[in-house]
Amino acid sequence: MKKTKIAPARGRLGVLIPGFCGAISTTLVGGVEAVKAGESKPIGSLTQMGRIRVGKRTENRNPLIKDFVPLADLGDLVFGGWDIFDENLYQAALKAGVLERMQIEALRDRLSEFRPMKAVFSNKFVRNISGPNVKKGKTKYDLALQLAEDIENFKKKHGLDRAVMIWCASTEVYTKEQDVHSSLAKFEKGMKASHPAISPSMLYVWAALKSGVPFINGAPNLGVAIPAMVELAKKQGLPLAGSDYKTGQTLMKTIIAPGLKSRMLGISGWFSTNILGNRDGEVLDDPASFKTKEVSKLSVLETILKPEIFPDLYKDLYHKVRINYYPPRGDNKEGWDNIDIFGWLGYPMQIKVDFLCRDSILAAPLALDLVLFMDLARRAGLSGIQEWLSFFFKSPIHADEVYPENDLFVQLEKFENNLRYLMGETLITHLGVEYYK
Numbered sequence: 001m002k003k004t005k006i007a008p009a010r011g012r013l014g015v016l017i018p019g020f021c022g023a024i025s026t027t028l029v030g031g032v033e034a035v036k037a038g039e040s041k042p043i044g045s046l047t048q049m050g051r052i053r054v055g056k057r058t059e060n061r062n063p064l065i066k067d068f069v070p071l072a073d074l075g076d077l078v079f080g081g082w083d084i085f086d087e088n089l090y091q092a093a094l095k096a097g098v099l100e101r102m103q104i105e106a107l108r109d110r111l112s113e114f115r116p117m118k119a120v121f122s123n124k125f126v127r128n129i130s131g132p133n134v135k136k137g138k139t140k141y142d143l144a145l146q147l148a149e150d151i152e153n154f155k156k157k158h159g160l161d162r163a164v165m166i167w168c169a170s171t172e173v174y175t176k177e178q179d180v181h182s183s184l185a186k187f188e189k190g191m192k193a194s195h196p197a198i199s200p201s202m203l204y205v206w207a208a209l210k211s212g213v214p215f216i217n218g219a220p221n222l223g224v225a226i227p228a229m230v231e232l233a234k235k236q237g238l239p240l241a242g243s244d245y246k247t248g249q250t251l252m253k254t255i256i257a258p259g260l261k262s263r264m265l266g267i268s269g270w271f272s273t274n275i276l277g278n279r280d281g282e283v284l285d286d287p288a289s290f291k292t293k294e295v296s297k298l299s300v301l302e303t304i305l306k307p308e309i310f311p312d313l314y315k316d317l318y319h320k321v322r323i324n325y326y327p328p329r330g331d332n333k334e335g336w337d338n339i340d341i342f343g344w345l346g347y348p349m350q351i352k353v354d355f356l357c358r359d360s361i362l363a364a365p366l367a368l369d370l371v372l373f374m375d376l377a378r379r380a381g382l383s384g385i386q387e388w389l390s391f392f393f394k395s396p397i398h399a400d401e402v403y404p405e406n407d408l409f410v411q412l413e414k415f416e417n418n419l420r421y422l423m424g425e426t427l428i429t430h431l432g433v434e435y436y437k
């Protein structure tokens with residue numbers, strides 16, 4: 001197999017983050033600083049700790065992923081971003097309350113250097129929070145141009161020729177795809193007329209792509225998935241990825257559901273509820289933002305279980321997802337799942353899961369990996385929707401003609417084979433053909 005030509009990861013890589021003062025962003029930036037200083041380990045990160053099997057099992061070749069594909073080094077990342085709050089990342093990390101105070105104090109000097117740029121924000125799209133650090137502009141087009149100018153200035157200031165943008169800002173209210181999203185020409189006309197269905201997240205995507213910067217969507221917002229943005233990404237030769245980091249409860253769901261299905265066990269009901277007390281929980285307390293999240297969370301079981309092919313097992317499955325804002329827990333979410341299953345002759349059984357997780361501790365390594373893999377994709381000349389990165393998302397964006405792949409194990413295989421393909425290594429099918437020769 002021929003190796004793909006990949007430009008080297010030379011120089012520094014800008015990491016541009018809408019939602020710079022949020023829980024994920026501060027945990028990511030603080031975490032990378034702690035890892036660089038040798039104070040902590042990058043647990044949960046495939047790019048830093050993951051290995052990949054290459055060749056036959058007998059060859060025993062399991063290189064670190066970061067040695068197998070040419071990724072940017074942590075020391076070459078330059079962070080910057082936007083937020084509606086005007087506080088430095090030391091103050092923001094204290095407020096987010098994810099990392100322990102002692103760890104934040106140890107990082108104080110480094111975190112204090114980061115300050116957010118003024119955000120493009122609208123209370124029509126995120127209703128439960130407001131802040132002073134917001135841009136003004138006559139039209140949405142004018143606001144998007146200001147973002148593009150920020151990107152150019154950031155690149156110049158830090159001498160960067162590569163950057164990636166990753167959405168770590170709040171989940172916007174549920175928006176359905178409309179005519180204004182259907183092509184780039186209509187979208188750009190819509191921006192000039194400040195069309196009400198164009199959200200701030202879409203303006204960030206547009207500004208990133210126009211500036212030659214790949215975009216990753218960490219929230220379930222419609223943002224990247226609209227035809228106008230896919231068209232722009234292809235035109236610019238840039239990769240797009242999303243949506244919504246697959247962390248706590250949905251990670252568990254996409255681990256358990258494929259296992260039950262592989263044994264032909266039926267599922268009659270899956271009730272998921274959780275309590276969450278961080279700012280994300282506060283935003284999701286608004287039913288319109290929750291609706292966006294709910295659609296993203298509900299979609300996973302359908303595509304894994306395929307009730308249309310297995311009606312006896314899954315056609316009557318009742319799936320419900322709830323998020324409850326409960327401030328005392330902060331970022332330490334507790335998620336409960338009750339799964340009603342049935343086996344031989346239809347006899348019922350139950351599974352209970354109680355996951356006491358830490359939302360941003362699970363999300364930060366995904367954000368880091370996505371940034372590094374999207375930069376790799378860009379240097380390898382991959383453009384448009386990057387389905388091989390579905391592994392990291394709750395609601396993977398996908399081509400119109402195919403369904404999204406939500407099964408974590410299929411996603412992992414797809415992801416690893418994509419890396420093998422890029423490096424010209426044989427794809428691994430687990431067929432064991434040598435035994436049939």
Ligand SMILES: NC(=O)c1ccc[n+]([C@@H]2O[C@H](COP(=O)([O-])OP(=O)(O)OC[C@H]3O[C@@H](n4cnc5c(N)ncnc54)[C@H](O)[C@@H]3O)[C@@H](O)[C@H]2O)c1
Pocket residue numbers: 018019020021022023024025082083084085096119120121122126129131167168169170171172200201218219220244245246247248278279280283359360362363
């Ligand atoms: N933590 C997880 O496990 C997880 C998993 C999947 C998805 N997500 C999503 O990731 C996003 C970030 O999560 P978080 O826990 O860091 O949330 P957070 O509320 O702590 O941070 C979001 C930040 O975005 C800022 N913001 C809002 N609108 C903005 C805009 N238009 N421009 C710039 N900044 C803006 C807010 O001021 C806030 O500081 C949320 O949308 C969340 O739903 C989180």
